Amino acid sequence: MARESDSESLRVPVEGGALHLVAWPAPARAAAPxxxxxxxFMGSVAAWGDLPRRMAADRRVIVVxxxxxxxxxxPRKPESYSIPTLAAAVGSAVSQVAPGPVDWLGYSMGGRVLLSGACDGLLSARRVIAESSSPGIEDPGERDxxxxxxxERAHLLETLGLEAFVDRWMAMPLFASQRRLAPQTLERERRRRSVHDASALAACLRGxxxxxxxxxxxxxxxxxxxxLVLTGGLDPRFEAxxxxxxxxxxxARRHIxxxxxxxxxxxxxxxxxRAVREHLDRRGAPE
Structure with missing residues (x-):
C-alpha cells in the first residue's frame, strides 16, 4: 500500500489559472488505469482522508x-464556475499528467462536473462513478x-462570513446523518471547510x-x-x-x-x- 509520503503535489496550468493536484503513484507493474x-462544494484534496492512499495499492490516484x-x-466571477467550464479545466489538467483514458469518481458538485465532462467529451473517461450527484434540473419552475x-446562500456567505456559513451548511438536513460521526471527525470537517476564500465560494455558489x-x-x-451511481440509504433525496x-x-450500475x-x-x-473497487475491477467492462 502507498504511503502518505509517496504522494506528489502538482500545480497544473489551465485556462485562467492553475489547478492543484495530488497524485499517488501506481505500484510497479500495476495494470489498472x-x-x-x-x-x-467546500471540499479539497483533504476531503478524501486516507482513501486515495488506500486506493493507490493497485493504481495511480489523482485528487483534484x-x-x-x-x-x-x-476566480471571482461566477461565470468562471459554470459546470462545463469546471469540467473543461479538470479535463485539461488531468490530461497533462495522465494521458489516455482514466477512471473518474465525483462527489456531489464534483459528480456534476464529472457527468458534464463525460457527456460533453471534455474529459477522457473509461469508467465513471457519480457519488450522491445529479445530472441537473429539467423542470423550469424547480430550476427557478x-x-x-x-x-440567497451566496448572499449569506458574503454577509455572515465563512465560519458562520460553514456552521449553517453542516446543519442542513442533507447532512443530518453525519451527526452520528465522532466529534473530532465533525470538527475536522468544519476546519477544512473554513480555510477557503469566502468570495471565491460565493462566486462558485452562483456560477x-x-x-x-x-x-x-x-x-x-x-x-x-x-x-456507477453510488448513494447512501440515509439520503432519500439523492437515493431517488x-x-x-x-x-x-x-x-448503468446502481449501488446503495x-x-x-x-x-x-x-x-x-x-x-x-468495496463499491468503488468492485466497479473499477469488474471484468468485461467497456474500455
Whole structure:
C-alpha cells in the first residue's frame, strides 16, 4: 500500500489559472488505469482522508482541488464556475499528467462536473462513478426556485462570513446523518471547510448552481455500464435521484450503501472502498 509520503503535489496550468493536484503513484507493474477523485462544494484534496492512499495499492490516484477550492486558483466571477467550464479545466489538467483514458469518481458538485465532462467529451473517461450527484434540473419552475436558493446562500456567505456559513451548511438536513460521526471527525470537517476564500465560494455558489448548468438527463445513455451511481440509504433525496438516473440509463450500475448519508466516502469509507473497487475491477467492462 502507498504511503502518505509517496504522494506528489502538482500545480497544473489551465485556462485562467492553475489547478492543484495530488497524485499517488501506481505500484510497479500495476495494470489498472489511474483514478481521479473530484470533491464537492467546500471540499479539497483533504476531503478524501486516507482513501486515495488506500486506493493507490493497485493504481495511480489523482485528487483534484476544483477551482475556488483548496490550493487551486480562485476566480471571482461566477461565470468562471459554470459546470462545463469546471469540467473543461479538470479535463485539461488531468490530461497533462495522465494521458489516455482514466477512471473518474465525483462527489456531489464534483459528480456534476464529472457527468458534464463525460457527456460533453471534455474529459477522457473509461469508467465513471457519480457519488450522491445529479445530472441537473429539467423542470423550469424547480430550476427557478433553486436559482433563488443558491443566490440567497451566496448572499449569506458574503454577509455572515465563512465560519458562520460553514456552521449553517453542516446543519442542513442533507447532512443530518453525519451527526452520528465522532466529534473530532465533525470538527475536522468544519476546519477544512473554513480555510477557503469566502468570495471565491460565493462566486462558485452562483456560477456552479445546478439551476444554471445544462440538464444531462437525456444524454446519460451512452455512458451505459461504464457508469456507477453510488448513494447512501440515509439520503432519500439523492437515493431517488440515483434511481431515476438508472431509469434513463438502464445499463448503468446502481449501488446503495444502506448505513450512509450524502457523503458515503466519509460516513462509510470501507463500504465506499468495496463499491468503488468492485466497479473499477469488474471484468468485461467497456474500455
Amino acid at each position: 489511474p483514478l481521479v477523485l473530484l470533491h464537492g 482541488d476544483l477551482p475556488g477550492h483548496g490550493e487551486s486558483h480562485r 426556485e433553486r436559482l433563488a436558493v443558491d443566490a 456552479a448552481s445546478i439551476a444554471r448548468q445544462p440538464s444531462y438527463w437525456d444524454r446519460l445513455g451512452p455512458l451505459g455500464p461504464r457508469l 435521484i440515483g434511481d431515476a438516473v438508472v431509469v434513463r440509463c438502464p445499463e 450503501v444502506a448505513d450512509a448519508g450524502h457523503a458515503v466516502h466519509l460516513e462509510a469509507p470501507e463500504a465506499w472502498l
